[in-house]
Amino acid sequence: MERWSDDRFTEAERRELIDMLQSASTEQEIIPVLEDMWEKIQDEGLFSEAQQQTMIKNILDRYPGREFPVDKETGKGMHVGYRNSFIRKWRWAVASSVALIIGVGIYYLYQKKHAETPTGVVQSITNRQQGKSSVLLTLSDGSQVLLDTVKNGRITLQGGTIAKVTNGTLEYERTGSEVQYNTISTPKGKQFQLRLSDGTSVWLNAESSIKYPVVFTGKERLISVTGEVYMEVAQNPSIPFRVEVSGGTSVEVLGTNFNVNAYDNEQSVRTTLLAGAIRVAMKGAAHKLLKPGQQALTTTRNKPVQVLDDVNAVSVVAWKNGVFDFEDVPLEEAMRQLARWYDIEVVYQQTIPKVQLGGTIKRSLPFTDVLYFLSNVGLHYKLEGNRTLIILP
Template sequence: MHTDDTRYKALIRQWFNGGESDDEARELHALLQDSGRYPELMSALEAEYGSLDVADFPEARAKALAGQITGSPVVERKGRVRFLRGWRLAAASVALVVGVAAYFWSVREQDQGAPAGGAEAAIQPGRQGALLTLADGSQVSLDTVQNGTIALQGGVAARVVNGVLTYEGDGTEIVYNTISTPKGRQYHITLPDGSGIWLNAASSIRYPVSFAKGAREVAITGEVYFEIVAGKARPFTVLAGDKARVQVLGTRFNINAYENEKYLAATLLEGKVRTIPGRDAAKAGVILRPGQQAQIAGTMPSGISVTDNADIEKVMAWKNGLFNFNGATLAEVMQQLERWYDIEVVYENGVPDKKLTGKMTRDIPLEGLLLGLQELGVNCRLEGRRLTVLP
């Protein structure tokens, strides 16, 4: 047995029993900040399932979550009231608690067996996949393609290598492809110049299969993360509909341009970009520094505003396999769930004025996630793929 696995089990056992030391609580908190540790944590949780006091678990979980949301430094466990410092609340985080909720839900489903005839299957989380539209208009589903040549266009071969779409060869003509992800899908491609592109759910990018010598230009919808290969002689430009033009020299940045968001957000992680409202390349726009976010909306007097010290972790959560709901309104959370789980969200009596906090992995079934949200005071009714948010 690996030392890490043994340590994870000990930390989880101590946390649920309420016997962890200050150092152990800090250690668990640090682990929860690393999404790469979640599989090991969940594996350790599964191994410890039989020894956990599950009779008290739901109340303990609810109390811990309530403490995070309200800031109340109290959590009750096994008849005791414990006073917690700020970092201890973080250790009782949504990331683990909702993962635990999902785990217990999955165990319950396994114990009950497969759905009976006519019963609906659980709504699974999104996964890798996309639709590729070739230059001749034909379409190829990439949902299950891991390796292989897809097409030869204008002297360039489109190939999938280990689940990533790539382009090889020198183009003899300028032809365009479009990658689109429906709800419940995300995808990674490598552009002809070697730049990496990641599409969130319900997004698209249109691009040439080989770039001309003088410029590189693509058009997007939805949310896309870019890692652009530098090339001063060939500036890179991203068009986000009629909302914005982003001009780039080698850099890493994210653009959220969903139509149902209140503004377009361009967030710079590394390098330098010029963000221009609209499509007019002659406008001066705003040059961003790393850590800044440009927000563009028609309701803004100048059309654009800049936020310093953007929450990069929150912006990039989708690419890192997480939901990050820190400071998010309930409406914003539900928009993310609509896109990732391919569901329709409606409100029975208006949108509740509620903000959430915490992180959770994006790889759990919807029903497991709803268990966690219920403990946050968000009550819903799921009928098929229609989720009704109750008052």
Template sequence: MTEKNHYIAVLIAKYLDNSLNEAEEIELTAWINAEAHHRDLFEQMTDPEQLTTHLQQFYTYDSDKISRKISQHIPEFNAEPARIRPVYLRKWGWAAAIAMLLVGGSYYWASRLHNRPAVIASVPVNIEPGKQGAILTLSDGREVVLDSLHSGIVANQSGASIVLSEGQLVYDPTTTGNMDVQYNIMTTPAGRQFQVTLPDGTNVWLNAASSIRFPTSFAGNERRVEITGEVYFDVIKNANKPFIVAVKDKLDIEVLGTSFNVNAYENERTIRATLINGSIRVGVPSTDHKKAVTLQQGQQAGIINSKITITDNQDPEKILAWKNGLFNFDGANLEEVMRELERWYDIEVVYENGIPNADKFIGEMTRQIALTDLLDILKRFQVDFRVEGRKLIVVNR
């Protein structure tokens, strides 16, 4: 089957399961409206009675094996469906999705498009995309896992209430005075991202495999935080108290009030600070302060071996794709893409027989896509993969 047909099969399965996001719904609608036979096929595949017939035909290829695999995931598969249409569709939607995604059912649907015998292929258990979540390490060493907590007060420290609200952490400095300043660390493991509002009202977004160390209140004449990984800042303006972002001993960014993104992963060759709005001053701590540079909107500072290089005309949509729930691979090479997948899907990438000489990648897509489906898209760039557990093997043929 073609990769396009496989992708459409996935979208239809997600439609049946009521799990399409907005972008996927637009893609599926465009495909349906493109040609009359597309609409006919869609109606066949989403009609409960015909779907039942198709699945029963699908079982004839290896009914015992496939039924066992499906029943492991949905024991109620053979139960009498409800009479209410939406519930009925959801039940069969799960069956169709599992048939297509776990036991190769999408090859069956593709074979109907081409009127040729189906070929059943083994499909590995899929690896789901990352999600919201983080670990808050308090100053006394206690760790609070935020993934599964309900909204409410997480802790009280030095006159500040730490509140989890609508999937983000908010510091509310309810009292003032001579309270001791304490430092906490927010960490997003691989496969997680999170948002926190600091005591001064500054909003911070952490990409996967990132961290920020910050105080419970900003005392003194500056607001200083330390980060690793990739972090986006929307800083509250305070002319009397500049905001300082430190990347270990490699980079200091001084801000009054602005929005900017910092990418400082240890396994990336270059630290990148990109200004979205306002103005920031970028300097390397180990060098003369006079060598610090001021960025204007749209500029990016790249730091390699304590040397700063300025690049103009950066695309903010590309820089902030991760924050907006997207992958943007425009101009990225294979290794850059694989490092991003490692962080988002919490996997290990291994190159078999060396690194393939693949073309530069292009395109933008949702980050809320299962790994197997994403790999099907990336294969269009003449790269082969296989998945073994949580290990992604890139095959160099």
């Protein structure tokens, strides 16, 4: 279980553990471990009391004929803290469900009803490798470097520029006198980190790009991005930093941490501020000054910039830390994130199911584990050609 939770298990060990969790013969050995992990989830406050109530109810709903514990005085569901004895009484039910929750990244689902037989057999589906293509560095003369092939070392670029790659991060060591623009683009299923010549750090999510000068000159530091990027901008009040985003959105900063989500298949460009201050503008509309914890929504030109308060910024940038955070994320949006990372196409056979996801899941998990979760939370699906995931009614 420790190897599983730390992502140190092999595929064979994962399957063996799942078999053990489903076997009655190993129940007495595994239940104490699962109980300890369940208590750790409660102690660390990963879920609110209401969410814990929902999780326990959903667990018991999977076993017809079992009653949900009720406080005799109030007639309401008993507080989680007073139900330890009840949970242990039904620990055979908790064991199988907690194993699922922990195994796919501590997940929960707000829904009252679970499907009896999900469509699709996960065990027969081959793991998809995240991202068949490479992270590309395109130089100003059009030549390209496959950054995936450069482990830790130096590379000589156009015009005598020298850069180094250290643990997946590209950083320029020496630049020429001529102004040159480089572009880094990531395929589906891969991320990349870059340090610009002024010290600004940039994280690129899957299917994203950034165009930037090898060295900044002039009165401003100007770059352009597509897809999703998180940036920690080096402070230099005398040379403002500006980001141009596809669709006419622009972000101006002096020194700050922010995230821009500008995928073409999203309804709006979302710019979220974590620290400092930024001005977000859309051509033909007045700019808005953001404070930490706010998010700007921009759609089309001449439409005003909308500002949302009290946004969970940590959740927004969870991707750069290798995590999907689906807290309060609609199913359709979550599926778009999965499609970009696992290089799949998601098709809805009819209407989009009205389910609300929550919790987190590691982006390092193989696609089979994600499908295993979808099967167990009540979604019906079928996989065509190992690439098209069809969501059934």
